[in-house]
Amino acid sequence: KNQVEQSPQSLIILEGKNCTLQCNYTVSPFSNLRWYKQDTGRGPVSLTIMTFSENTKSNGRYTATLDADTKQSSLHITASQLSDSASYICVVRRRSSGTYKYIFGTGTRLKVLA
Amino acid sequence: GAVVSQHPSRVICKSGTSVKIECRSLDFQATTMFWYRQFPKQSLMLMATSNEGSKATYEQGVEKDKFLINHASLTLSTLTVTSAHPEDSSFYICSARDPNRDPGQQETQYFGPGTRLLVL
Numbered sequence: 249k250n251q252v253e254q255s256p257q258s259l260i261i262l263e264g265k266n267c268t269l270q271c272n273y274t275v276s277p278f279s280n281l282r283w284y285k286q287d288t289g290r291g292p293v294s295l296t297i298m299t300f301s302e303n304t305k306s307n308g309r310y311t312a313t314l315d316a317d318t319k320q321s322s323l324h325i326t327a328s329q330l331s332d333s334a335s336y337i338c339v340v341r342r343r344s345s346g347t348y349k350y351i352f353g354t355g356t357r358l359k360v361l362a
Numbered sequence: 363g364a365v366v367s368q369h370p371s372r373v374i375c376k377s378g379t380s381v382k383i384e385c386r387s388l389d390f391q392a393t394t395m396f397w398y399r400q401f402p403k404q405s406l407m408l409m410a411t412s413n414e415g416s417k418a419t420y421e422q423g424v425e426k427d428k429f430l431i432n433h434a435s436l437t438l439s440t441l442t443v444t445s446a447h448p449e450d451s452s453f454y455i456c457s458a459r460d461p462n463r464d465p466g467q468q469e470t471q472y473f474g475p476g477t478r479l480l481v482l
Contacts, residue, residue: 284473291366291455291473292406337405341469348469352405 250275252340252353260359265328269356271321271338279341279348283312283323286335286355295323295336328360365389366458368474375446376482383441383477385456391436392458396471397429400453412439446481453478 252273261267273281280299284292296305298314298321305312309332311324325332338353365388375381385395393414398406410420410431418431430442439458443450457471 289453289476289478291368291457291475293473294470297470350408350471352407354405357403 250340250342250349250351252338252351254336254338254353254356256356257354258357258359260361261328263328263330263360263362267325267328267358269323269325269336269338269358271323271353273319273321273338273340273351273353275319275340275342275351277343278316278319279343281314281321281341282339283310283321284337284339286337288334292337325358328358330360330362333358333360364460364470364472366392366456366472366474368454368456368477370477371475372478372480374480374482377447378445380442380444381446381479383443383454383456383479385439385441385458385474387437387458387460387472390458390460390462392439392460393436394459395433395439396457397431397439397441398455398457400455400476406455409441443479446479448481451479451481 255270282297283295286292295310296307296312300316309326314321335355335357337355340351342349367386369384395412397409400406408421409424410418412418412431412433414433414436420426433439453476455476457473459469
Protein backbone atom coordinates (compact mmCIF):
# COMPACT_ATOMS: atom_id res chain seq x y z
CA LYS A 249 0.00 0.00 0.00
CA ASN A 250 1.35 3.42 -0.93
CA GLN A 251 1.69 5.39 2.28
CA VAL A 252 3.70 8.23 3.74
CA GLU A 253 4.16 8.35 7.50
CA GLN A 254 5.67 11.23 9.40
CA SER A 255 7.01 11.49 12.90
CA PRO A 256 6.74 12.97 15.36
CA GLN A 257 3.14 14.07 15.01
CA SER A 258 3.95 17.23 16.89
CA LEU A 259 7.05 18.84 18.35
CA ILE A 260 7.81 21.77 20.64
CA ILE A 261 11.29 23.26 20.76
CA LEU A 262 12.93 26.41 22.03
CA GLU A 263 14.03 29.13 19.67
CA GLY A 264 17.57 28.60 18.45
CA LYS A 265 17.50 24.83 18.84
CA ASN A 266 17.78 22.33 16.02
CA CYS A 267 15.25 19.64 15.20
CA THR A 268 14.79 16.77 12.79
CA LEU A 269 11.53 15.59 11.29
CA GLN A 270 11.14 12.11 9.83
CA CYS A 271 9.30 10.76 6.82
CA ASN A 272 9.00 7.07 5.96
CA TYR A 273 7.28 5.96 2.81
CA THR A 274 6.21 2.78 1.07
CA VAL A 275 5.36 4.47 -2.23
CA SER A 276 6.40 2.63 -5.36
CA PRO A 277 7.47 3.33 -8.00
CA PHE A 278 9.12 6.40 -6.54
CA SER A 279 9.40 9.60 -8.55
CA ASN A 280 10.38 12.32 -6.10
CA LEU A 281 9.88 13.52 -2.53
CA ARG A 282 9.09 17.05 -1.40
CA TRP A 283 8.97 18.74 1.94
CA TYR A 284 6.41 21.51 2.32
CA LYS A 285 5.89 24.07 5.05
CA GLN A 286 2.29 24.96 5.79
CA ASP A 287 1.55 27.91 8.03
CA THR A 288 -1.76 27.78 9.87
CA GLY A 289 -4.60 28.72 7.56
CA ARG A 290 -2.36 28.94 4.52
CA GLY A 291 -1.44 26.75 1.58
CA PRO A 292 1.76 24.66 1.61
CA VAL A 293 5.01 26.10 0.29
CA SER A 294 7.70 23.87 -1.16
CA LEU A 295 10.98 23.73 0.77
CA THR A 296 12.97 21.04 -1.00
CA ILE A 297 12.60 18.37 -3.63
CA MET A 298 14.58 15.14 -3.68
CA THR A 299 14.93 12.78 -6.59
CA PHE A 300 16.06 9.18 -6.40
CA SER A 301 19.74 9.96 -6.88
CA GLU A 302 19.95 12.79 -4.36
CA ASN A 303 21.01 12.18 -0.77
CA THR A 304 20.89 15.65 0.68
CA LYS A 305 19.68 19.08 -0.30
CA SER A 306 19.69 22.36 1.59
CA ASN A 307 17.51 25.44 1.46
CA GLY A 308 18.82 27.96 3.94
CA ARG A 309 18.36 26.54 7.43
CA TYR A 310 16.44 23.56 6.05
CA THR A 311 18.35 20.42 5.06
CA ALA A 312 16.57 17.39 3.65
CA THR A 313 18.06 13.93 3.32
CA LEU A 314 16.85 10.94 1.38
CA ASP A 315 17.74 7.28 1.70
CA ALA A 316 16.02 5.62 -1.22
CA ASP A 317 17.10 2.17 -0.08
CA THR A 318 15.37 2.37 3.28
CA LYS A 319 12.69 4.74 1.92
CA GLN A 320 13.31 7.34 4.56
CA SER A 321 13.70 11.08 4.45
CA SER A 322 14.40 13.66 7.09
CA LEU A 323 14.11 17.41 7.33
CA HIS A 324 16.59 19.10 9.63
CA ILE A 325 15.94 22.63 10.80
CA THR A 326 18.93 24.51 12.13
CA ALA A 327 18.80 27.38 14.62
CA SER A 328 15.03 27.42 14.72
CA GLN A 329 13.11 30.68 14.65
CA LEU A 330 9.64 31.55 15.85
CA SER A 331 8.55 31.78 12.21
CA ASP A 332 9.39 28.11 11.76
CA SER A 333 6.23 27.26 13.72
CA ALA A 334 4.11 25.48 11.13
CA SER A 335 3.15 22.06 9.83
CA TYR A 336 5.74 20.29 7.72
CA ILE A 337 4.38 17.90 5.15
CA CYS A 338 6.26 15.19 3.29
CA VAL A 339 4.84 14.39 -0.16
CA VAL A 340 5.98 11.53 -2.35
CA ARG A 341 5.19 11.46 -6.04
CA ARG A 342 4.45 8.09 -7.54
CA ARG A 343 4.53 7.10 -11.16
CA SER A 344 1.43 5.22 -12.19
CA SER A 345 0.70 4.13 -15.73
CA GLY A 346 2.15 7.23 -17.33
CA THR A 347 0.58 9.59 -14.82
CA TYR A 348 1.67 10.84 -11.41
CA LYS A 349 0.02 10.57 -8.02
CA TYR A 350 0.97 12.61 -4.99
CA ILE A 351 0.88 10.82 -1.65
CA PHE A 352 0.72 13.22 1.29
CA GLY A 353 1.94 12.53 4.78
CA THR A 354 -0.13 13.69 7.74
CA GLY A 355 2.49 16.25 8.69
CA THR A 356 4.46 17.22 11.76
CA ARG A 357 3.25 20.26 13.66
CA LEU A 358 6.22 22.23 14.94
CA LYS A 359 5.94 24.88 17.60
CA VAL A 360 8.95 27.06 18.34
CA LEU A 361 8.85 28.88 21.66
CA ALA A 362 10.73 31.99 22.66
CA GLY B 363 6.54 34.48 -9.29
CA ALA B 364 4.30 31.41 -9.38
CA VAL B 365 1.54 32.96 -7.30
CA VAL B 366 -1.80 31.23 -6.88
CA SER B 367 -4.72 33.04 -5.33
CA GLN B 368 -8.02 31.82 -3.98
CA HIS B 369 -11.25 33.66 -3.41
CA PRO B 370 -12.90 33.90 -1.02
CA SER B 371 -10.48 33.20 1.81
CA ARG B 372 -13.33 32.45 4.16
CA VAL B 373 -17.02 31.79 3.62
CA ILE B 374 -19.94 30.95 5.86
CA CYS B 375 -23.13 29.66 4.30
CA LYS B 376 -26.39 28.05 5.25
CA SER B 377 -26.99 24.36 4.77
CA GLY B 378 -28.47 23.63 1.35
CA THR B 379 -26.90 26.55 -0.46
CA SER B 380 -24.12 26.39 -3.04
CA VAL B 381 -20.71 27.98 -2.69
CA LYS B 382 -18.21 28.77 -5.44
CA ILE B 383 -14.47 28.97 -4.78
CA GLU B 384 -12.11 30.46 -7.34
CA CYS B 385 -8.50 29.50 -7.90
CA ARG B 386 -6.32 31.72 -10.08
CA SER B 387 -2.75 31.47 -11.27
CA LEU B 388 -1.65 35.10 -11.29
CA ASP B 389 1.60 35.07 -13.23
CA PHE B 390 1.60 31.85 -15.19
CA GLN B 391 -0.67 29.66 -17.23
CA ALA B 392 -1.75 26.48 -15.53
CA THR B 393 -2.94 23.68 -17.75
CA THR B 394 -3.51 21.57 -14.67
CA MET B 395 -4.94 22.55 -11.31
CA PHE B 396 -5.64 20.39 -8.30
CA TRP B 397 -8.31 20.72 -5.63
CA TYR B 398 -7.66 19.48 -2.11
CA ARG B 399 -9.65 19.31 1.09
CA GLN B 400 -8.05 19.43 4.51
CA PHE B 401 -9.79 18.66 7.78
CA PRO B 402 -8.34 19.90 11.10
CA LYS B 403 -5.05 18.28 12.04
CA GLN B 404 -5.14 16.11 8.93
CA SER B 405 -3.17 16.24 5.72
CA LEU B 406 -4.39 17.36 2.36
CA MET B 407 -6.72 15.00 0.53
CA LEU B 408 -6.81 15.28 -3.25
CA MET B 409 -10.35 15.71 -4.49
CA ALA B 410 -9.87 16.17 -8.21
CA THR B 411 -7.49 17.10 -10.98
CA SER B 412 -8.67 19.84 -13.28
CA ASN B 413 -7.38 20.17 -16.83
CA GLU B 414 -8.10 23.25 -18.87
CA GLY B 415 -10.78 22.66 -21.45
CA SER B 416 -11.70 19.17 -20.34
CA LYS B 417 -13.62 17.43 -17.62
CA ALA B 418 -12.06 17.10 -14.21
CA THR B 419 -10.81 13.76 -12.94
CA TYR B 420 -12.22 12.98 -9.53
CA GLU B 421 -10.63 10.83 -6.85
CA GLN B 422 -12.44 7.78 -5.61
CA GLY B 423 -15.15 8.67 -3.16
CA VAL B 424 -15.53 12.30 -4.29
CA GLU B 425 -18.97 13.05 -5.71
CA LYS B 426 -18.57 14.88 -9.00
CA ASP B 427 -22.17 16.13 -8.91
CA LYS B 428 -21.64 17.66 -5.50
CA PHE B 429 -18.23 19.20 -6.16
CA LEU B 430 -18.46 20.82 -9.57
CA ILE B 431 -15.16 21.83 -11.09
CA ASN B 432 -14.74 24.10 -14.06
CA HIS B 433 -11.39 24.98 -15.64
CA ALA B 434 -12.49 27.27 -18.42
CA SER B 435 -9.21 29.16 -18.87
CA LEU B 436 -5.51 28.66 -18.30
CA THR B 437 -5.57 30.90 -15.23
CA LEU B 438 -8.86 30.07 -13.54
CA SER B 439 -10.47 27.00 -12.04
CA THR B 440 -13.58 27.03 -9.90
CA LEU B 441 -14.93 24.58 -7.36
CA THR B 442 -18.63 24.75 -6.55
CA VAL B 443 -19.88 22.93 -3.49
CA THR B 444 -23.53 22.28 -4.28
CA SER B 445 -26.19 21.85 -1.60
CA ALA B 446 -23.61 22.26 1.10
CA HIS B 447 -24.00 20.44 4.41
CA PRO B 448 -22.20 20.95 7.73
CA GLU B 449 -19.96 17.95 7.00
CA ASP B 450 -18.64 19.83 3.97
CA SER B 451 -17.10 22.38 6.32
CA SER B 452 -13.39 22.19 5.66
CA PHE B 453 -10.32 23.97 4.33
CA TYR B 454 -10.24 23.81 0.53
CA ILE B 455 -6.89 24.35 -1.16
CA CYS B 456 -6.06 24.50 -4.84
CA SER B 457 -2.71 24.12 -6.52
CA ALA B 458 -1.46 24.73 -10.02
CA ARG B 459 1.40 23.44 -12.11
CA ASP B 460 3.53 25.63 -14.31
CA PRO B 461 5.10 23.36 -16.93
CA ASN B 462 7.37 26.17 -18.10
CA ARG B 463 8.90 26.78 -14.68
CA ASP B 464 10.21 23.31 -13.99
CA PRO B 465 12.19 21.81 -16.87
CA GLY B 466 12.36 18.09 -16.63
CA GLN B 467 9.63 16.27 -14.83
CA GLN B 468 9.67 17.52 -11.27
CA GLU B 469 6.52 19.58 -11.77
CA THR B 470 6.27 21.77 -8.73
CA GLN B 471 2.78 22.40 -7.43
CA TYR B 472 2.14 25.96 -6.33
CA PHE B 473 -0.55 26.11 -3.69
CA GLY B 474 -3.13 28.77 -3.08
CA PRO B 475 -3.71 30.18 0.40
CA GLY B 476 -6.85 28.11 0.91
CA THR B 477 -10.53 28.80 1.52
CA ARG B 478 -12.13 28.00 4.82
CA LEU B 479 -15.75 26.93 4.38
CA LEU B 480 -18.16 26.78 7.29
CA VAL B 481 -21.62 25.42 6.63
CA LEU B 482 -24.17 26.17 9.32
